[in-house]
Amino acid sequence: MTEFECRLCGKCCMNAGDALIEIERRLNSREYLCRQKIVGGTFRARVEERFLDAFRDTSEKDAHPSWCPFLRPMPGSAGKYICTIHNTRPEICRSYICCTMRIYDSSGEEAGKVKGRRSLVTEDFALRRCWEEAVAPLAIDDDDLWKKEVAAILGRAGYQVEVYE
Secondary structure (H helix, E strand, O other): EOOOOOOOHHHHHHHHHHHHHEEEEEEOOOOOEEEEOOOOOOEEEEHHHHHHHHOOHHHHHHHHOOOOOOOEOOOOOOOOOOEEOOOHHOHHHOOOOOOHHHEOOOOOOOOEHHHHHEEEEOOOOOHHHHHHHOOOOOOOOOOOHHHHHHHHHHHHOOOOOEEEE
């Protein structure tokens, strides 16, 4: 298994951001007192110097009020997003992993991923069919053994699998 690597798609912070973090007040030009909505409590967020210009541009955030208040498009990289408080983000953000497995087709393109414990997300018909026929029926409780078996099954079907810790 390899360590999870964020692809900077921003989807986690677009879909759950404002449900997790609320800015209570500005403390100074770069620091904010924030409330953790789900787990409770407050934390001090500090916008990183290198992301100050991106943070000041609120056009995308204004257009998408459900986003995390600290998510911004990465300058010069279309389709990539940054956490402007990455070094001071709360524990709930630090521990989040958007998927436990990424599945690639024979050309190396992402064909799907496993979210949560064992939920496949894909639009690849062949992958979905393989999953339904060979993976869904697996009766293995141990997650590590299940992941190894899934990787083997998908490998035999022509897919490459990245499994995350």
